[in-house]
Amino acid sequence: MRIASLFEQKKTVFSFEVFPPKKTSSVDTIYETLDELQSLRPDFISVTYGAGGNAAGATTCDIASLIKHKYGIEPLAHLTCINDSKSEIKEILNLLEQNGIENILALRGDINPNKTPKNEFKYASELVTFIKERGGFHISGACYPEGHMDSENLVEDVLHLKKKVDAGAQHLISQLFFDNAFFYSFVERARIAGINVPIEAGIMPVVNKKQIERMVTLCGASLPPKFVKMMQRFEHSPEALRDAGIAYAVDQIVDLISQGVDGIHLYTMNNPYIAKRISENISGLLGA
Numbered sequence: 001m002r003i004a005s006l007f008e009q010k011k012t013v014f015s016f017e018v019f020p021p022k023k024t025s026s027v028d029t030i031y032e033t034l035d036e037l038q039s040l041r042p043d044f045i046s047v048t049y050g051a052g053g054n055a056a057g058a059t060t061c062d063i064a065s066l067i068k069h070k071y072g073i074e075p076l077a078h079l080t081c082i083n084d085s086k087s088e089i090k091e092i093l094n095l096l097e098q099n100g101i102e103n104i105l106a107l108r109g110d111i112n113p114n115k116t117p118k119n120e121f122k123y124a125s126e127l128v129t130f131i132k133e134r135g136g137f138h139i140s141g142a143c144y145p146e147g148h149m150d151s152e153n154l155v156e157d158v159l160h161l162k163k164k165v166d167a168g169a170q171h172l173i174s175q176l177f178f179d180n181a182f183f184y185s186f187v188e189r190a191r192i193a194g195i196n197v198p199i200e201a202g203i204m205p206v207v208n209k210k211q212i213e214r215m216v217t218l219c220g221a222s223l224p225p226k227f228v229k230m231m232q233r234f235e236h237s238p239e240a241l242r243d244a245g246i247a248y249a250v251d252q253i254v255d256l257i258s259q260g261v262d263g264i265h266l267y268t269m270n271n272p273y274i275a276k277r278i279s280e281n282i283s284g285l286l287g288a
């Protein structure tokens, strides 16, 4: 099933992100995660590409295939292009197709200062064009409510996003954010720019303080005072911080659904317990 069609059928699409087990973890950990996530019946599950994953044998394609064929859930395979040649991307696309994967999140990938990019793709929009010309896939793209770290300003960023959508991205998933006001302003800018595809809000619940600090350094999301207070108050009590983090994410989601968001994409961090607690809290709202 192509992901865009979900938005025609559902009031609010609800999806998860998982990552391939780390090189140091057993491949079996992903089975445990997916066993539990399956029971929450998300509309689709996305699988990240590169960036620290890839335990022996567990590539993005393997896991996406597992999600589709073993668990009966639609997968969305992430794919970055900055460090790959066109022929390498072609091979990956063939492999995804052979495994029955129909949906790709086309990404540029972060520029690694220790790695020279291949320069056959400079931006995600070029990957979108490449996939579109090949045919056979539904294409999604990433977007940034607070602007991408490399972009000069919010207007330039949204104009670049428009190019990605015009190239063929049919659905967008946002970077995480902790203040919904950023998301609402972004959606307004996108709609004014003529971006009319569904935009899912990316929500990351706090699992622990270190994880959030790392994510914020990587993506530059702002931390509202209420959020900072919560982390300071509970930083030495992991269970309290976890419960407060779940409540914070639920609060964000309730507000987003009330404002008519197209979908919620939950960054599960491969933690089914947190995904379950959040799902239980919002399941009644998704079809309302």
Ligand code: FAD
Binding pocket: 047, 048, 049, 050, 051, 078, 079, 080, 106, 107, 108, 109, 110, 111, 122, 123, 124, 125, 142, 143, 148, 149, 150, 151, 152, 156, 157, 158, 160, 161, 163, 164, 173, 174, 175, 176, 202
């Ligand atoms: P692009 O859309 O190419 O944008 C990158 C920058 O270039 C932006 O500043 C944009 O404004 C600018 N730009 C775009 N087009 C032009 C143009 N024509 N001229 C000038 N400037 C331009 N990374 C991974 O490694 N693996 C993953 O699995 C992964 N999954 C992600 C999932 C989501 C939902 C998100 C939000 C991010 C994910 N990332 C992942 C991170 C992503 O790879 C980085 O944020 C990366 O730096 C940008 O990727 P992009 O596809 O958004 O790039």
